[in-house]
Amino acid sequence: MNLLFYITAGVAVIATLRVVTHSNAVHALLYLIVSLLAVALIFFLLGAPFAAALEIIIYAGAIMVLFVFVIMMLNPGGQSIGGRTPLRRPGTWLGPALLAVILLAELTVVLAVGGVTAPSREQVGTIALGQTLFGPYVLGVELASVLLMAGLVGAYHLARPEETSTDEGGKP
Amino acid sequence: MISVPTTQVMLLAGVLFVLGLLGVMVRRNIIFLLLSLEIMLNSAALAFVAVGFHWGRPDGQIMFLFILAMAAAEVSVGLALVLQLHQRIHTLDVDQASRLRG
Numbered sequence: 001m002n003l004l005f006y007i008t009a010g011v012a013v014i015a016t017l018r019v020v021t022h023s024n025a026v027h028a029l030l031y032l033i034v035s036l037l038a039v040a041l042i043f044f045l046l047g048a049p050f051a052a053a054l055e056i057i058i059y060a061g062a063i064m065v066l067f068v069f070v071i072m073m074l075n076p077g078g079q080s081i082g083g084r085t086p087l088r089r090p091g092t093w094l095g096p097a098l099l100a101v102i103l104l105a106e107l108t109v110v111l112a113v114g115g116v117t118a119p120s121r122e123q124v125g126t127i128a129l130g131q132t133l134f135g136p137y138v139l140g141v142e143l144a145s146v147l148l149m150a151g152l153v154g155a156y157h158l159a160r161p162e163e164t165s166t167d168e169g170g171k172p
Numbered sequence: 173m174i175s176v177p178t179t180q181v182m183l184l185a186g187v188l189f190v191l192g193l194l195g196v197m198v199r200r201n202i203i204f205l206l207l208s209l210e211i212m213l214n215s216a217a218l219a220f221v222a223v224g225f226h227w228g229r230p231d232g233q234i235m236f237l238f239i240l241a242m243a244a245a246e247v248s249v250g251l252a253l254v255l256q257l258h259q260r261i262h263t264l265d266v267d268q269a270s271r272l273r274g
Contacts, residue, residue, distance in 0.1 A: 005176045009184045016188055016211055020195035025203050032207055035188075039218055042184070045176060046225040051233050058240050059214065063247050070251045071203060074258050124230040132230040133237065140234070144241040151245030158252035161259070 004106050005045055011099050012038035018095065025071050029064060030096040036060040037103050044110070050126045181222035188215035202257060202264050206250050213243045 015035035022028040036059045043052035133141065188211060195208030217239045224232015254264070261268055 002176060005180070009180075012184065013187055013191070016191045019207055019211065020191055020199070020204075025201070028204065028207060032210065035211070036214065039188075039214055042181065042218065043221055046181070046221060048221050048225065048233055048236075051221055051236050054237070054240060055217075058244065059210075063210065063244060066247055066251055067203070067207070070254055073255070074203075074264065124224065124228065124233060129230045129233050133234050137234050140238055144238055147245050148241055151248045155248040155252040158249065159255050 008038050008041050033060050034096045034099045178226040185215045185219040200265050202266050
């Protein structure tokens, strides 16, 4: 069953390599999502299904949506949206789709063999995780909330338009 | 059932980290720089989860949660900086933003 890990690791490395070497930002984003899905599957194989779910929800969901927003606002690369739809050309989506299909097949195998619960020995359950998180690490949780608040305020301050930042008196 | 050796998971995390580092060093588009930073953070999180699995402790997954929160904060501020950079110098090339006084 180590073969599953090797296939997933290969998918992750290939997808990450394509992220780094690609020229189009949106295609690189697609490959990065595949890479994150592969890492989430590795988390699942390691007996950490909660971390795998968080990886998909927060990394591949929320953070990648932020990237998509910014890329759509900026539209780098000068490629015009419209005209021929990119879905007609399979070169744009074939690579990530193939890698994602490989991951889906692996997940199907894992679920068919090991059942819906964690495939390997789940040494650390979600209950123990929550108890440890809000036990010895509760100060870290508070610090993370402060960090997220600072990120929110900082992002709001930095993304303001130019003209509103001049009459505040502070150097931007 | 599935016994993944921790050494190989750490090796994968190292490979992913090096790929992200290469991306930061080679690419000059700031969006790709942020993507490579995400790859590096993700590989660090993978290393934490692997070590937590190896020792059977929940600490690795807790560090993964903290890395997640930190990545969310980092990427929001970073993308706001990308918008500000695009407003000021109308490019995404970080080499064009080499003047210290903006």
